[in-house]
Amino acid sequence: MNRKLKTMVLMLCIAPAVMAQSESDPLTTDLQNEHAFTFTESQLDEDENIPKNVIIFSSSRNVYASEVGYRFSPARFKFRGYNSKYNDIYINGNPVNDIETGTFRYSFVGGLNNQTRSQETTLPFEDNQFSMSGMAGSANYNFRPSSFATGQRFSLAGANRNYNVRAMYTYNTGMMDNGWAFTGSLTYRWGNGTGFVDGTFYNSLSYFLGAEKMINDQHSLSLVTWGNPTERGTQAASVDEMYWIANDYQYNSVWGYQNGKKRNSRVIKDFQPAAMLIWDWKIDDDTKLTTSLLGKYTMFSNSRLDYNNTTNPQPDYYSVLPSYHFKVWDQEATEDRDAAALANWQASYDYLSASKANRQVHWDQMYFANRTVALQGGEAMYYLKRFHDDQLTMNLSSYLEKVLNPSTILHGGLLLSANKGMHYQTMDDLLGATKFTNVNTYVIKNYGKDSQQAQYDLNNPNKLIGKDDRFGYDYNLLVNRAQAWAGISKDIESAHLFLNGRVAGTSMQRDGKMRNGLAPNNSYGKSSTKSFFDAGFKAGAHLDLGKGHALLLGLSYDSKAPDAKTAFQAAQVSNEFVADLKDEKMMTAELGYQLKTSWLGLNFNAFYSHLDDVTEQSMYYSDSDHSFSYVSLTGIAKSYYGLELGANVKVTDWLNIKALGTISEAKYMNNANVSYMLSEDGLTRSDVVLNKGMREGNTPLTAASLDLSYHANGWYVDLIGNYYDRIYLYYTPVTRYASNQPNSINMITGETEYNDVPAQDKGKGGFMVDASIGRQFYLKNGHRLGVNLMVTNLLNNLKIVTGGREQSRVKYEDGEPVNPKKDPFKNSPYKFYANGINGMLMLNYYF
Structure with a gap:
């Protein structure tokens, strides 16, 4: 298929010199990675002509902001390096970011391209009517049925990406004479692993239904419901050694052959049915109130292989890798570099390179081992478990817009949220075994197999655990939140000024459903409740300097409650909160310049953000301790700054x-405090992580793009060259614990100096060329046909790293970490x- 794509693109790009971009039906991209970037998700749609409130500075007039999300998405670009939790997403003024993690999972509106087209996107220092904009900006989707363009639309797409086929049908009545508006949409996406990543698959059905009633000139009610049940086989990152052996940069380790058929061990099941009731009240010509009630039930799970006493x-x-037998990186070693090593x-290399099956999961061997042990009455050696993160969420939101006079507008709103997060683990497949007991095998060496500590549930x-039974852990997180915000904007001659402020309160609590033997008195039932009060303000000035020149000045300070997902030391084990848990403090400043003429649009922005008291958390398996380690970092300071x-x-x-171009920093500014619990004994230890100077992972901190956009007579052609650099991988704390680092005492200052702290791993950047071509055909009776072809990575550059992480393992010799x-x-x-090289060909029929 790659050869066919190359031939097609070459023919289309050499074809008519009159082909170029149509403003009426521009390019789309259908990105599947939920955390590819944190801003301008409007670029997911097939129509860039999205109506927005335009002021001197706005996302629609800012060339960089309006293009960056779509342009840099193949490299998983994060706007300004920010974590995606700092980008606030709303639906009709109702916040839909995950209340436990702060992030927004775009699978919540997956397949709803036609519905998410109608949105208002807000820059960090741009005011709006629905919120105080987040540190990374905000977006508000309009799901009112009357807001969608009247008519029918059918779209068919073929691709060699995450899915291979996408079909979409949408029907909108618009507001009819009887005061009713109806909408309905179905989308189906399917892929069987014939894209770039072997062993993956995709199966998703999305639906959207809505009705709106204009009661009178003042009141209207809208009721909408949507969801997208999805099942997909995923890909895992791997090491360069395995990519080299497989001779494949898209090698995927999580699938294997079972009875000659491919089976993926990491399958995500995701369904978030939601319903929203929207009441619009036009109190008078100058006052509008929008109130909405959102309810959703999230069912998200992910399977993973595990093993027991093997x-x-x-x-x-x-x-199992060749480098395990021969010290590749230690040329001075005297052991494990001889002829035997x-x-x-060579034996390891020969085995892994002999066939694809040898490099994949051995399902048949695991079934054989389990069945053999079962005949002897033994426990499962291998099994497939499933992590569940379910949620029941209710949000009540109300916001007001009041025009005080032609130059002054007042905004304000209230929000109430309640969330019950249900987190547990189930047995997905015993893989031929007949017995599995809900006990903690990691503690046996310390406490014995018959000890209280070995029980996951003393109640x-x-x-004995069978299919779909819960084991290991089972707990709920209860989070309640209330917020009030207000803002005022005023136009004074050639200046637009605004000031926003907010106050909020958040409470969180854990409710354990298993009495864990490592915390028998602090794991079952409800924990104590932690409450946080946070507040902030944001001020901005947009100054029209005349003749197309404009200047932006912005300043904000905000505090934010820690995420419930990171608030507990080891939520799978106990009710214990992380020590010294505090609100995050965020200060941001921005200076921007804009030039708009008949032939040039130019934006230049400089930004700076500083965060204090950030809390982060991770979990990994510690080989040296033969135990899981639950790691919490507190007191983190971060700085983000750069130019766009x-x-x-x-x-x-x-x-x-x-x-487009950006150069930025997203840096840890201090060494954080760390506390970690080991699953082998349930004890919490404290240390310091030497992470000062680490960078935000999995995003290019330097990126540039050049687009030749050629448009005439309804045709369009775009040829885009992108460059990515300074791509850091996620660092791991365990390799930087101060207690494990060689150190010395400075004889002058008396301070401890740490030697050979590991530098953060980086990925290779490089150039990528993308292209698109399409045309709009106008048919009889007002019907239209749009044809679009988009190709990414036209030059087939396979060496660009789009993300990854360091290993959470350390090599020890004589009890000490090696260099x-x-x-x-x-x-x-x-x-x-x-x-x-990958692409998507789309046909859009409007009728």
């Missing part, structure tokens, strides 16, 4: 040149690489 079955596990290296000791440039040059009536330069784990981070 070796890890992952085919890229470090002990080299022979073992049901030694419970966007330019749109109208060369002729049919040719535009668009340029990071000689550590095989430090030299083998897990990485994702960019897909090669």
